[in-house]
Amino acid sequence: QRRRFVSDASHELKTPLASIRLLSDSISQSADMDSATMREFVADIGSEAERLQRTTEKLLDLSRRDDGVQPDVTIVDLQQAVHGTLHLLRPLADQSGVTITCLMSEGVTVRASEDDIYHIVFNLVENAIKYTPDGGTITVSLAKAGRDAVLEIADTGVGIPEADLPHVFDRFYRVDKARSRETGGTGLGLSIVKQIVRLHAGTVTVASEYGKGTTFTVQLPVK
Numbered sequence: 001q002r003r004r005f006v007s008d009a010s011h012e013l014k015t016p017l018a019s020i021r022l023l024s025d026s027i028s029q030s031a032d033m034d035s036a037t038m039r040e041f042v043a044d045i046g047s048e049a050e051r052l053q054r055t056t057e058k059l060l061d062l063s064r065r066d067d068g069v070q071p072d073v074t075i076v077d078l079q080q081a082v083h084g085t086l087h088l089l090r091p092l093a094d095q096s097g098v099t100i101t102c103l104m105s106e107g108v109t110v111r112a113s114e115d116d117i118y119h120i121v122f123n124l125v126e127n128a129i130k131y132t133p134d135g136g137t138i139t140v141s142l143a144k145a146g147r148d149a150v151l152e153i154a155d156t157g158v159g160i161p162e163a164d165l166p167h168v169f170d171r172f173y174r175v176d177k178a179r180s181r182e183t184g185g186t187g188l189g190l191s192i193v194k195q196i197v198r199l200h201a202g203t204v205t206v207a208s209e210y211g212k213g214t215t216f217t218v219q220l221p222v223k
């Protein structure tokens with residue numbers, strides 16, 4: 001498993017590096033490149049570097065948790081934590097023409113690190129925005145069910161084909177590679193969510209109807 005992971009990770013890093021190499025070679029080998037083209041190539045180098053940065057940050061994040069580094073655990077009020085994270089994602093939602101609505105119960109608390117809760121919510125809602133076309137809706141709901149806090153992120157987006165559903169939490173798995181690249185995806189977001197939720201003795205599940213929408217449900221033991 002480790003060998004496969006290293007090989008997948010190397011492959012992920014190889015592609016942007018090859019693009020950067022190609023673009024910089026084009027610039028240095030062309031004697032009379034006009035400045036508009038050159039600026040375009042340099043911008044492309046910048047966005048490939050950004051992808052490398054995002055991927056390496058997420059890989060480091062995963063391996064830190066694999067090593068069992070204990071995060072700072074406190075009592076987290078989920079409604080407040082989710083609101084705080086949604087606030088950061090509003091601009092992206094507005095830009096994409098996607099509406100976010102919230103139905104959240106008060107006073108649902110869990111024992112977790114704030115940072116981990118932020119990662120869970122950020123990854124799931126960012127995906128919901130990325131994979132929901134203009135005019136769509138994302139509904140974030142939070143409730144207590146027995147001894148569990150249940151957080152649901154439902155979107156009216158592109159959905160996930162049934163055959164892909166069992167794999168979406170795998171590292172580097174993407175349903176539509178081209179689309180994921182376009183939206184700056186790394187294929188690591190959901191594997192990080194799963195890893196964090198497990199560390200907190202919770203579960204994360206997905207239900208989806210291709211072409212209609214997707215719902216991710218996170219259950220964490222309440223404190």
Ligand code: ADP
Nearest residue numbers: 127128131174175180185186187188189190214
């Ligand atoms: P990525 O960085 O590619 O978004 P993730 O690990 O976050 O990687 O997600 C894995 C894949 O699952 C994505 O490439 C996408 O195909 C699919 N996916 C995740 N969330 C959604 C969603 N809300 N709607 C449709 N597809 C999704």
